[in-house]
Amino acid sequence: MNEQVRPVMLEQAAQATERPKQPLLSRRYALEIRQQLAWHRQAAIIGLALLLGLGISAAILIAAGVPAGELLNEFVILTVFDAQSLKAVLFQASPMILVGLAGCMAFRAKFWNLGLEGQMIWGAIGATAISLFEVGPPALRLPLMLAAAIFCGLLWALAPVLLKLRLKVNEIISTLMLNYLAINFLLHLLYGSWKDPKSSFPYSPQFQPFERLPELFEGISAAVPLAVVVALLALWFLGISRAGLYLRFVDANPRVAGAVGVPVQKMIIGTVLISGAMAGIAGFLVTAGQEGRLTQSFYQGYGFSGILIAFLARNNPVAALVVALLMAMLFVAGRSLQVFYQIPFSMVQLIQAILVICVASSDFFIRHRIRRVQGGES
Amino acid sequence: MSNLNAIQLTGVSKSFDGFMALSQADFTAKWGEVHALLGENGAGKSSLMNIAAGLYAPESGSLFINDNPVCLTGPRDASRYHIGMVHQHFKLVKPFTVAENIQLGLPVGPGNHAFAGSHRQRLTALEQRISDKAAELGFTIDPRKTTESLSVAEQQRVEILKVLLAGARILILDEPTAVLTDQEAERLLETVRAFARQGAAVILVTHKMSDVKRFADRVTVMRGGRTIQTLDPRSVSVPELVRLTVGESAPASEYRPATPGEVRLQVRDLRSTGAGGHGALNGVTLSLRAGEIYGVAGVGGNGQSELANVLMGLPEPCQGTLDLAGFGDLRRASPEQRRELRIASIPADRYGTALAGELSVAENFGVGQIHSGRYGSFFNLRRKRLEADAAEAVSGFDVQGVRSLKQKAALLSGGNAQKLVIAREFSRDPQLVLVHSPSRGLDVRATAAVHGRLRAARDAGAAVLVISEDLDEVLALADRIGVMNAGRIVAEFDRPADRQAIGRAMVSHGELSHGELNLEGVNHE
Numbered sequence: 001m002n003e004q005v006r007p008v009m010l011e012q013a014a015q016a017t018e019r020p021k022q023p024l025l026s027r028r029y030a031l032e033i034r035q036q037l038a039w040h041r042q043a044a045i046i047g048l049a050l051l052l053g054l055g056i057s058a059a060i061l062i063a064a065g066v067p068a069g070e071l072l073n074e075f076v077i078l079t080v081f082d083a084q085s086l087k088a089v090l091f092q093a094s095p096m097i098l099v100g101l102a103g104c105m106a107f108r109a110k111f112w113n114l115g116l117e118g119q120m121i122w123g124a125i126g127a128t129a130i131s132l133f134e135v136g137p138p139a140l141r142l143p144l145m146l147a148a149a150i151f152c153g154l155l156w157a158l159a160p161v162l163l164k165l166r167l168k169v170n171e172i173i174s175t176l177m178l179n180y181l182a183i184n185f186l187l188h189l190l191y192g193s194w195k196d197p198k199s200s201f202p203y204s205p206q207f208q209p210f211e212r213l214p215e216l217f218e219g220i221s222a223a224v225p226l227a228v229v230v231a232l233l234a235l236w237f238l239g240i241s242r243a244g245l246y247l248r249f250v251d252a253n254p255r256v257a258g259a260v261g262v263p264v265q266k267m268i269i270g271t272v273l274i275s276g277a278m279a280g281i282a283g284f285l286v287t288a289g290q291e292g293r294l295t296q297s298f299y300q301g302y303g304f305s306g307i308l309i310a311f312l313a314r315n316n317p318v319a320a321l322v323v324a325l326l327m328a329m330l331f332v333a334g335r336s337l338q339v340f341y342q343i344p345f346s347m348v349q350l351i352q353a354i355l356v357i358c359v360a361s362s363d364f365f366i367r368h369r370i371r372r373v374q375g376g377e378s
Numbered sequence: 379m380s381n382l383n384a385i386q387l388t389g390v391s392k393s394f395d396g397f398m399a400l401s402q403a404d405f406t407a408k409w410g411e412v413h414a415l416l417g418e419n420g421a422g423k424s425s426l427m428n429i430a431a432g433l434y435a436p437e438s439g440s441l442f443i444n445d446n447p448v449c450l451t452g453p454r455d456a457s458r459y460h461i462g463m464v465h466q467h468f469k470l471v472k473p474f475t476v477a478e479n480i481q482l483g484l485p486v487g488p489g490n491h492a493f494a495g496s497h498r499q500r501l502t503a504l505e506q507r508i509s510d511k512a513a514e515l516g517f518t519i520d521p522r523k524t525t526e527s528l529s530v531a532e533q534q535r536v537e538i539l540k541v542l543l544a545g546a547r548i549l550i551l552d553e554p555t556a557v558l559t560d561q562e563a564e565r566l567l568e569t570v571r572a573f574a575r576q577g578a579a580v581i582l583v584t585h586k587m588s589d590v591k592r593f594a595d596r597v598t599v600m601r602g603g604r605t606i607q608t609l610d611p612r613s614v615s616v617p618e619l620v621r622l623t624v625g626e627s628a629p630a631s632e633y634r635p636a637t638p639g640e641v642r643l644q645v646r647d648l649r650s651t652g653a654g655g656h657g658a659l660n661g662v663t664l665s666l667r668a669g670e671i672y673g674v675a676g677v678g679g680n681g682q683s684e685l686a687n688v689l690m691g692l693p694e695p696c697q698g699t700l701d702l703a704g705f706g707d708l709r710r711a712s713p714e715q716r717r718e719l720r721i722a723s724i725p726a727d728r729y730g731t732a733l734a735g736e737l738s739v740a741e742n743f744g745v746g747q748i749h750s751g752r753y754g755s756f757f758n759l760r761r762k763r764l765e766a767d768a769a770e771a772v773s774g775f776d777v778q779g780v781r782s783l784k785q786k787a788a789l790l791s792g793g794n795a796q797k798l799v800i801a802r803e804f805s806r807d808p809q810l811v812l813v814h815s816p817s818r819g820l821d822v823r824a825t826a827a828v829h830g831r832l833r834a835a836r837d838a839g840a841a842v843l844v845i846s847e848d849l850d851e852v853l854a855l856a857d858r859i860g861v862m863n864a865g866r867i868v869a870e871f872d873r874p875a876d877r878q879a880i881g882r883a884m885v886s887h888g889e890l891s892h893g894e895l896n897l898e899g900v901n902h903e
Contacts, residue, residue, distance in 0.1 A: 031452065032434055242748060242756045249745060252734035259723070259731045260745050260802075261690060261713035371435050 031371045042366050046314075049362030054354040060350065066341050075333045075339075085332055087219055091290070093328035094227035095282040096309065100304050100320040100327075101234045102278035103310025108238065108247045109256070109271040115160060115175030116279045117181035117303030119153040123280025124154030124287040125186065128204050128294040131211045132194065138210045145211065146284055153280015155272045156182065163273040165265055179303070190296050204294035213289040223289040230281060234317045237274070247271060279306070301349075308352055312359055327352070383445055383547050384409045385430060385461070385578035390439030392425055395594035397644055397781065399425040403439070403605045405598055407548070408630065410572050412580045414590040414611070417600035417623055420779060423583045424466070426600070427550050430581075431463035432456035457485055462546025462775075463600050466539040466553040466819075470525045476536050477505045477521040483540040511539055515569050529679075531562040540870050542573075547572065550581045555589055559678050559847065567593040583820040585623070586903035587616050599623055633873075634833075636857040639668035642841040643810060648698035650684055650865075659696060660682040666841045668809070671832060673856025674845040674867070677884050681865035683726070683846050686814040689843065690723040691716055694733065702810065714749050719810070722803035722835075726815040728792070732799045733745035734774075735788030737781035737800060740768040742787045767805075775801035776827060793824025800831050811835050813841040817851055829855055849884075853877065 062068050079085045099116050106113035113119075126148035126317035130136070136144045156178065190202040197205065213222040238244045246267050249257035258264045286298045305327055313319035334348035385407050400422045401510040418424045422478040426878050428434045430441065432450030443459050447828040450456050453463070470479050472538045473757060481504055495503070504644060505521040510536070512519045519535055528536065532626075541549060551570065555563035561697040567582075573591055582594060590597050590611050601621040648662040666672050676682060689693035691713060692715055700708035705719060716723075725731040733742050744764035754760035765783050772780050777797045779790055790798060796816065803811075813832065817825040832855060837843050845862075846852050852859055859875050860867040861883040870885040 029451070109453060240758060242754070242759050243743065245748065245759055248737055248741065249734055252736040253730075255731055256729075256734045258713065259690070259725065261749060262715050262745065263714070 003082050003291050015299065020355050025035070032371060034369050035368055037329065037366055045362050045365050046359055049358040050355060053351075053358035056354050056358070057351040060354075061337075062184075062344055063348070064347065065342075066337065066343065074336060075329065078336070079329045079333050085336075086094030086334050089325070089328045090224050091221050092331050094221070094223040094289070095302060096324040097227045098278050098282035098285065099232055099306030099318060099320055100309030100313065100324045101231060101317055102275045102282070103306040103356075104238075104313065104315045104317055105234065106275035107310050107315050108251055108266045109275075110251055111161060111164070111268060111272045111275075112172045113155065113157065113160075113175055113272065113275050114172055114303070114307065115276075116177050116282075116306040117299045118175065118179040119156045119276040119279035120283035120299045120302055121179075121182040122156040122288070123149035123153040124294055124298065125189065125283075127284040127287055128194070128207075131207050132204065133239045136158065138208070141208070141211050141286070142213070147305050148283065149280040149284035150277045151280070153283065154277040156280075157272050157276025160263050163270055165268065165374055183299075186294075187296060190294065194294065197292070202296055207288060207292050211288065212292050213285070221289050226281070230278060231321055234278075238317055243270075245265065278336065293306050295304045304349075305352070308356055313358060382409050383407070383442065383733065385581075386442040386445070387426065387430060388440055388442070390426060390429060390436045390441075393436060397779075398603055400436075400603045401624040401856060403600070403603065405430075405605055407579045408607070410574055411583055411595040412574045412593055414582045414584055414594035414597040415600060416587075416597050416619065417418050418585060418589055419793040419819070419881075421600040421623070421821075422603040423600050424552055425603075427463060427552060427581065427583055428606075430456075431461055431550055433463075441493060448724050450715035454485075455649075457541075457544050457546070460533040460547040461547055461550070462541025462548070463545060463550040464534065464552065464554065466556065468533050468537055468545060470533055470536060471717055472526040473524055475522050475524050476519060476528075476539075477501055477508060478523075478544055479525055479536060480504065480508060480543055483544045484545060485561055486560050507543060508539055511543060511842050515539075515542075515573070517565075517569070531559075531566075534558070534566070538570075547577075548579045548581070550583065552583045553585070553819065554582070555584065555586060560849075561591070571876045576753060587619050589820075590619065591616060599624055612779075621824055623821070633854075634837075635873075636670045636836060638857070639851055641665045642668045642703045643708070643843070644699075644703075645689075646699045646701065647689060648685065648700075650688075650694065650696040653668050654697055658865055659688070659698075661700070662862075662865065662867055664860055664870075664892075666810075666843050669836060669839050669845060670857045671836050671842040671855050673852035673859045674862050675844070675849055675852040675859055676847065676862035676883060678847040682814070682847065684865075685862070686725065686812070686845050689812045690731075690814075692725070694891065715804070717746070717749055720796055720806050720808045722800075722811045724796075724799055724803055724811070724813040726818060728795050728799065729788065731796055733787045736786060738784045739772065739777075739790070740765045740783040740789050742798060743768040743771055743802050743805075747805055750806070766784045771801040771805060772798070773829070775804075777801060792819040793821060793827075796820060796824065796828060800828065804835065806895045807838070808835060808840050811840050813843065814845045815847065816844065817846075817848065825851075849877070851879065851882075 058071055061071060066074070079089055099120070100120070102116055103113065114374045124290055127145035130141065130145045130148045135141075144263070160171045160174040160178065163174055164171045187202070190204065195201070196203055213226075216222055216225070238247065246257070246262045249260065249262045251265050254264055282302060283299065286302075287294055291298055309320050309323045309327060312323045330348055330351060334345055337343040337347065338345050383406050387403065387405045390400055390403045391398070403422065403426050404445045405415070405426060415423050415427065423672065425434065429436050432453050432455050435450075441450065442448065448459060450451075450459070456463075471482065478501070481501065500855045507752065508521040511549070517535060519532065519539070524531060525536060534557070538549070538551075549570065554566060558566060570580045570582070574595075582589065584590060594611050596608060597619070599619070601623060611619070632867060643666040645662055645664045645666070648659045650659040662681070662685055664672065674682065674685070684696070686692055688696050688709070689700065691709070691711065702708045702719065705711070708716075711719065729735045729793075744767065747753065747767075753764045768783050771777075771782070775797045777790070777792050777794050787798065789794065811832065816828050816832065832842055832844065844852065844855055853875065857873050859871045859873075859880060861869045861871070861880055863884060869880075871880060
């Protein structure tokens, strides 16, 4: 009854038994799905992936003409142990932390907020408007600018989230397109009524001294503690408050979340608005902290960096702080490479991309296990 | 039947994260037989068969095919040895057609006639082969239909055709009857038995004693990762099989009469205007009293799922009212209010609506009471307290397989996942319990535990509504039975109910005699 199958099998099976030992390269491997992996092993895998990415980046930098011996010097010693550079790194890190956390927030609510740049621009526009129209007494000017930045950033995130929840409009498209709207409105302002009357260049008039973020002790900008406070609030929101648990349910399975009594819509709207507000604060930090005026390119690179930081940190706010610091170091080091070795700044983006690809691929090893099959046939 | 071994596993062990899923399991299936693999949830049946199908590599032990040792590197490799497995959760690409799905499973290689000609020609040829094979097995299927438009039973047939057309002669079916109605299950098992009679080997993974008794030639019993015994099902009684699978005598479920109180939930004229003119619900009316279990019986697809959704507050477009005593229309209650009203909902789709598989056991438990403020205010979640409560519930409701409260809920077996859901839903002493297919996919012992919990809730004064397509379950549990047919309750029966009469009401097309149609029975007790 099984004549037609048996001969084939016997032959195959015979092959298998004849050759128990095999050369290394022709050994066979089997792929298995892992059920669960302890967090420290996951961290180790991601860490290895980051190291691999750094190795590849180092190789590219060396090929581009940076002496191998200078790499550590440029990237670590001179950025961290030099007081001036450290200040620059911290200063650079503060808006990075904010956009990174903004990314984490939105992604935790399963909302792909690619509109961080647009929300940043609106935050900066809001802050600049307070300065231009001299709203409130000088002592209250900075807090008012901050409030305006929060409000405007939040408002720019409101339309996409409502469109998504009410009409199922894809937020990837809507937030991305709203970026162009924001950018062109910014240019409209800077080439139009907000142009600096003194120089006629397309940027806003210089802020008054009391409208700029002050330097605190040791010359560290007030932007740094502000970013830390916002980061702590984010930590509380995601880690300690009830909202954190609610969001984990929304992220894991919205249908289950709704059925067990999590206010899914409120959570999504609230979290996305917070994300927009954080991006708005980042816009305020760059304009009032670094530039001292609204310029036409202050936002560049931050939107992508925010998404990248959130991704590398796996939406974990503590990890986002660390990654944002590393990214800031990379930015500062990239600028000095530009000066000393004529290496284009796009190299920084290349390194960012390599790191992202490495960490993204490491996911495969978190989800799968590779086993060598003993004595398999070739 | 022949005496040749088709597939043999000896001394197989496998662990997941330190948990021994299989230890020294032995299994042999012969050509020409239907061999049942019987055991409770988590006994290791699926793990053993996943190893036979090449999905997992064993840590120790060997696999023989035709008494020759082989080593599998994956399902493709298994398919070369003519092993095919139909999984409990179907692996079909939903928007693809039947033929396209089957084509994906075909062996790849030069000289394979399935890969000659243009894509269109190949697909047409394959469609013909599918129809022929289906006819050979005794059913019809349209190979051009998309798989998402098929019923569960039809999807299962596609899965079977997929492995058979890929050349499987050793067919492994993992819990094939769990998703089928009685009639569908019967047809399927007859089909596979005929397939075995032609000389193939069929392995039937199941926990249903009746499948084993009626369709298996031999049965291997598994318990706790070990194979206990292989025997002839005709020479052993059902209680003896139960004893072997459970390890001791299964807890007997004893019926105690109910003491019903006032009407707690009045369902009035639920109607949905579904697609195609005829709605899934066509005027469901029933009343549920405190201290009783009301069972809704019926053939699957007669509006049970829609009724369950409406009752449990899941999105479902519908008209009509649910009048809860002391509150008003339950349909206006938010999920939060439903919790405050102490309403327990146990949906059929455990991982689709009840548990977030990716989240931990503790979180899945704690979210149930989180609104009440027991775990701190909105600003401060008291994780310690939540975890302590979860630990207590896990032991109190006998949820097994929890190695850590931080473990993903998805790693629990079906029965234990259900116990976790019940632990959460019953954590606040419910006044109204809504249950849909509570024992779907559960073994004898877990089913008994779940039924025990529902009875205990009833005895504590809760009103319990059980919707189930499993008539045995309804008969075992319910104090009163309503039969659902074409979106309505067409007949109600008091305990002890006549099984034959219920069966007739389930399949009739509205032309019921007045004796059976006693909808007003609620009022004239």
